[in-house]
Amino acid sequence: MNIKTGYKAAQRNARIRGVVWDLTLEDWYSLWSLKWHLRGTSKGSLQMCRTKDKGPYSLENVRIDTVENNRAEHNENVRLSIKEEARAKILGTLRKGRRQR
Numbered sequence: 001m002n003i004k005t006g007y008k009a010a011q012r013n014a015r016i017r018g019v020v021w022d023l024t025l026e027d028w029y030s031l032w033s034l035k036w037h038l039r040g041t042s043k044g045s046l047q048m049c050r051t052k053d054k055g056p057y058s059l060e061n062v063r064i065d066t067v068e069n070n071r072a073e074h075n076e077n078v079r080l081s082i083k084e085e086a087r088a089k090i091l092g093t094l095r096k097g098r099r100q101r
Contacts, residue, residue, distance in 0.1 A: 020056035
């Protein structure tokens with residue numbers, strides 16, 4: 001895959017996932033230029049990662065890191081989201097109970 005095709009694929013994947021893409025081809029290439037051959041989805045490969053897996057793909061919010069680190073960060077964010085949702089449900093139930101008394 002050449003650089004332009006890789007850029008377009010990454011841009012398309014972000015759009016499909018509903019994530020804002022704010023990187024020019026030049027921005028994207030500056031991130032990958034010396035590491036292009038290490039990109040991938042298998043163990044030990046590199047990926048472009050968003051901080052806390054949130055926000056746009058922008059120079060201020062992305063870094064190149066390993067697949068393992070990207071997955072660990074994603075899993076941690078999912079775990080925290082589940083905890084926050086459960087906490088909100090519990091608090092909502094408690095508040096409802098107080099109002100019904």
